[in-house]
Amino acid sequence: MGAVSCRQRQHARMTASHKEPLEPAPLLVEKHLSEWPVPQFINLFLPEFPVRALRGQSQLKVLGLVAKGSFGTVLKVLDCGQNKVFAVKVVPKVKVLQRDILKQCKEEVSIQRQMNHPFVHSLGDSWQGRRHLFIMCSYCNTDLYSLWSAVGCFAEASIRLFAAELVLVLCYLHDLGIIHRDVKMENILLDERGKFVSFPGPTMRVTLTWESVMADKEQASGAVALLFTGHLKLTDFGLSRHLPQGAQAYTICGTLQYMAPEVLSGGPYNHAADWWSLGVLLLSLAIGKYPVAAERDHVAMLASVTHCDSEIPASLNQGLSLLLHELLSQNPLHRLRYLHHFQLHPFFRGVAFDPELLQKQPVNFVMETQAAQLSPPDSMLFKDFDCDLESYLVHPSPA
Numbered sequence: 001m002g003a004v005s006c007r008q009r010q011h012a013r014m015t016a017s018h019k020e021p022l023e024p025a026p027l028l029v030e031k032h033l034s035e036w037p038v039p040q041f042i043n044l045f046l047p048e049f050p051v052r053a054l055r056g057q058s059q060l061k062v063l064g065l066v067a068k069g070s071f072g073t074v075l076k077v078l079d080c081g082q083n084k085v086f087a088v089k090v091v092p093k094v095k096v097l098q099r100d101i102l103k104q105c106k107e108e109v110s111i112q113r114q115m116n117h118p119f120v121h122s123l124g125d126s127w128q129g130r131r132h133l134f135i136m137c138s139y140c141n142t143d144l145y146s147l148w149s150a151v152g153c154f155a156e157a158s159i160r161l162f163a164a165e166l167v168l169v170l171c172y173l174h175d176l177g178i179i180h181r182d183v184k185m186e187n188i189l190l191d192e193r194g195k196f197v198s199f200p201g202p203t204m205r206v207t208l209t210w211e212s213v214m215a216d217k218e219q220a221s222g223a224v225a226l227l228f229t230g231h232l233k234l235t236d237f238g239l240s241r242h243l244p245q246g247a248q249a250y251t252i253c254g255t256l257q258y259m260a261p262e263v264l265s266g267g268p269y270n271h272a273a274d275w276w277s278l279g280v281l282l283l284s285l286a287i288g289k290y291p292v293a294a295e296r297d298h299v300a301m302l303a304s305v306t307h308c309d310s311e312i313p314a315s316l317n318q319g320l321s322l323l324l325h326e327l328l329s330q331n332p333l334h335r336l337r338y339l340h341h342f343q344l345h346p347f348f349r350g351v352a353f354d355p356e357l358l359q360k361q362p363v364n365f366v367m368e369t370q371a372a373q374l375s376p377p378d379s380m381l382f383k384d385f386d387c388d389l390e391s392y393l394v395h396p397s398p399a
């Protein structure tokens with residue numbers, strides 16, 4: 001049995017107030033490394049994390065904290081050279097070595113570099129400083145978890161659209177011989193090209209930021225209708241690995257609520273485990289809560305998920321209910337897994353599994369301003385913010 005590496009939801013996006021730029025905006029700089037021969041603490045992370053000379057004009061300014069994940073801290077930065085906003089995951093090298101996740105970290109970057117799909121978040125850049133690893137991607141306004149927390153139950157049409165996009169993504173990954181192992185709402189970002197149109201009252205507001213949608217929601221009474229035109233991007237390949245078709249894995253890893261029974265029991269398992277996670281995700285979107293709450297560990301969780309399919313309410317649309325039963329099958333061999341399974345499925349009748357066409361479809365939501373709640377107060381989660389920011393936040397010297 002492999003190492004146990006289960007994740008609970010440990011991070012949340014920063015609220016608007018946390019996202020205010022720090023004054024003056026610090027620069028994301030680590031001391032330049034130029035020694036030869038290359039010391040072990042650098043060599044270990046090559047070639048996936050090259051050493052970079054300080055990048056003059058294209059230095060990165062930290063605009064705010066986005067989230068603290070279980071492996072690293074995600075910062076929102078401005079690339080002054082390109083004048084473009086990115087997200088940078090900062091992972092302390094010492095944590096990588098202490099947790100024995102060096103191979104996993106390198107795999108994350110090499111897999112994400114390989115990605116070329118409209119619904120997958122591709123890698124912008126990766127490099128190392130003296131004490132940290134940096135993984136940079138384009139910045140996305142929000143993630144599916146935040147949207148779900150605000151909206152609650154998703155309408156069937158929205159579930160159908162997101163499901164079709166995720167089916168395309170998982171088929172793409174599995175065809176490349178990659179298993180994701182952490183498909184969950186927090187790892188699904190909503191496209192940076194996305195636009196939100198909110199209707200907090202009689203007036204319509206077009207906005208690009210999630211924060212202004214939330215402000216509309218706070219001010220309105222009754223409900224806020226929301227039209228979202230962006231689409232999803234699967235991210236976080238931190239637990240992904242190359243697994244050729246027909247091969248099996250044994251490491252117990254993932255996020256407890258989303259882990260398939262064969263993963264929780266220590267394997268063997270294969271790509272079918274990602275389809276189970278998709279089933280949990282879609283069911284959660286449909287019912288507005290997790291079908292099975294997270295238990296304290298994988299043994300207790302395994303006992304709980306044995307009857308996961310019984311959590312599918314009879315009130316759901318027949319096609320959706322059938323899809324969920326076929327994704328949440330205890331036996332991985334009985335799970336849907338090939339694109340043609342989905343193309344012929346009654347739930348997807350009339351859906352073109354074409355990324356171009358899917359991206360053109362807007363998604364509608366209605367947020368009840370009284371009932372809906374944002375994710376838990378994020379400031380609480382940052383009380384124990386333990387990343388040593390001082391080491392790489394250098395205030396720019398006055399001009």
Ligand SMILES: Nc1ncnc2c1ncn2[C@@H]1O[C@H](COP(=O)(O)OP(=O)(O)OP(=O)(O)O)[C@@H](O)[C@H]1O
Nearest residue numbers: 067069070071072074087137138139140186236238
């Ligand atoms: N490119 C991005 N743009 C905006 N937000 C992002 C971006 N990348 C990550 N995030 C946010 O940061 C969170 C944590 O990132 P990520 O999942 O990569 O870190 P992690 O350490 O692997 O976390 P976990 O182990 O909890 O999954 C994401 O859930 C998302 O909310």
